[in-house]
Amino acid sequence: MxxxxxxxxxxxxxxxxxxxxxxxxxxxxxxxxxxxxxxxQTFFLVPSPEDVFGFADDESLTFDKNLLNPTENISKYHNDIKLQEFNFGVYAADLAYCAAFVKKDETSQYLNVVRELSQNIGLADIFNESLIYRIEHLTPEKDSLIAISSDTYFDIIRYLDRNDKTTTLAIMAAGGWIECMYLVVNLTEFAEGDETIQKVADQKMVVTNLWRFLEQNQENASVKTLMEDFKKVYDLYNQLEIILDEANSPKSDNNEIIVVGGNSKIVINESQYYELKKVIIEMRNKLTQNNVTL
Amino acid sequence: MKKAKNLIVLLLILPILSAAQMDCSSTLANLEVEPPFNMNSLSKSAVCVSGHSYEFVVPLTKGYHYRFVFYASSVFNNDIHFKMVDLNTNKEIINLPGKSDTNARGTAVLASYFDEKTYKEIHPFFDVLPSSATSIKIVIDVQEKPDLIKGCVTVVILDKEFEVGDFN
Structure with missing residues (x-):
């Protein structure tokens, strides 16, 4: 005693x-x-795939299963931790895309891939009994699918935060963002004044944050090599011009709402858009090891 | 013997409590969000130290109505100063302390105020509407204390799709 x-x-x-x-x-x-x-200490915040897909409700975007990173590709990443982390983000984005378009079977498949990959990169704890139960009992309602997709993502972020795994978070965030943009640029042809094209241009702010976040972690060799690939995307976004848009100066009558952003507008022209599309497809296919030319 | 048992219980509980206090990321998990707002993935909780400054750079998308809410561990006694700067225009949109003399509406970021209309205690929040894509820099200065104090500061970002009615 x-x-x-x-x-x-x-x-x-x-x-x-x-x-x-x-x-x-x-x-x-x-x-x-x-x-x-x-x-x-500066925190450069990067949105989740679900938030990047904020414009997936737009009628201009459709669901195309062929654009998803095939689930069987997971075996290609087993020996490379950087590819596992990057593709964890890619699959999380595919999961958010399936959930946004209420594809129950695909959502379930991609949840299982995310779960399998999480075991390889030390995130297995996230998939507790309650989450596994929810995956196994998915209902085909949009809110339910989006909820499980975003809850899983939030749990991952919290786990990585709590365990100071910022390099994993940075690589994962880059994977998630690239996959979101890969899907969007493949589903959208350039048209002057198109809302989705403007939203692609508006990602300049997110790209800047993502680049700074990667820079903060560049002592890690995997992050450094990832930055070499991502630099082309960053440079292209840096070339996008910001112009004054007099028509874009809303004033709020409601003094409880603060209007920000001024009357500026990020502009992308046709050649810049297709160059960006090319660079995103190249980077995504290289890091997911898809030998596809679209 | 009873005292020894109490001591054991106390010694076991103390570390658990401290660990829970430092598990900042759980702060966000435990927050309930009232519709029509949703929790935005840019929300962030971080361990902060007295006498230090922190910046959060938040990219905002046009077409959304954002709500910013701040929380801090009680160890800081609300002795934290907050600034928000719109990086497109370099305009300061908020420059407020965590608490003020009166804690009246619009004078503090952390201290709750009593709303005369609803007869409810309200935790301060700041509604932001981007007219174009921009980034907001949040600067958080944690006041220096005689002893080094560690605690969590949480930036909660809620969003909903913008509706014309939001302007009225």
Missing amino acids: KKILILFILVPLLWMVSCKNEDENNNNQNTTQNTEEQEI
Whole structure:
């Protein structure tokens, strides 16, 4: 009994000491930072595939199963952690796309691929009994499919955040974004003034954040090589001009709503759009290892 | 013996409580969102330290009505300053403390106020409508304290599709 008592007292005490040391280390680091220059930590936020697909409701977009990354491709990524993380994002985007178009069978298939891949990259804990039950009992309602897709994504983000796996998060976010854009550009032909084309151009802000997020993690070799591929996309978005759009200056009568953005507009022309489409398709097919020419 | 048992229970519970406090990401999981708003994936919770500054760069899409809500661990006692800058125009849209002398509506970011219309206590929120794609930079300055304090600061971003009625 005495031994158990000592154990009970010692374990928490050791835990506290280890935390204290960590805090002391942090203090020392912080003091060093303070004496040199106050360092500001910046979080560059990147939306989930579901939020990027905010415009999937538009009638201009349709469901095309052939555009999805085939589930059997998962076997191609087994020996490469970067490909596993990147394609985790790709499959998460495919999952969001299937859910947005209420494709129950495909949603179920892609949930299972995401689940299988999660085991390889240390995210298996996310798929607890309750989530597995929900996957096995999916109902073909849009809200239910979107809810499980977004809940899974949120759980993944929280898990990665909690475990400081920011490099995995950065690679996954890039995979998710590339797949979303791959689907959109393959479903959309250029037309002047088209709403979806404008939304593609508006992704400039997201691309800038994604690039900065990757930069913050570039000490990781996988992130660095990914940035080499992503640079073409980033450079193309950097070339997009921002013009003043006098027609675009709404003023709110409601003083409880703050209007932001000014009267600017990001412009993409036809050749820029098709160049972007080419670069996105190339990057996506290279990293998903699809030898397809569309 | 009873004292020893109590001590054991206390020693076991303390680390669990501290760990729970630092599990920032769970803050978002436990929040309930009232329709018509949805939780936006850009919402973020981070461990912050007194005397330090943090920035969150948030890309916003035209066509959506966003609602920003901020929360902070009670250890900070609301001694946090918030700024929001529209990066398209470089205009400061919010420059407010976590709490104010009166905590009246529009004077604080973290302290709740009493709404005379609904007779309810309201946690402050800020509705933002992008007229074009832009990014918002949120700057959070956590006030320096005699001791180093760690806690969570959560930026909750809600969204709904923009409706013309939102302007009225």
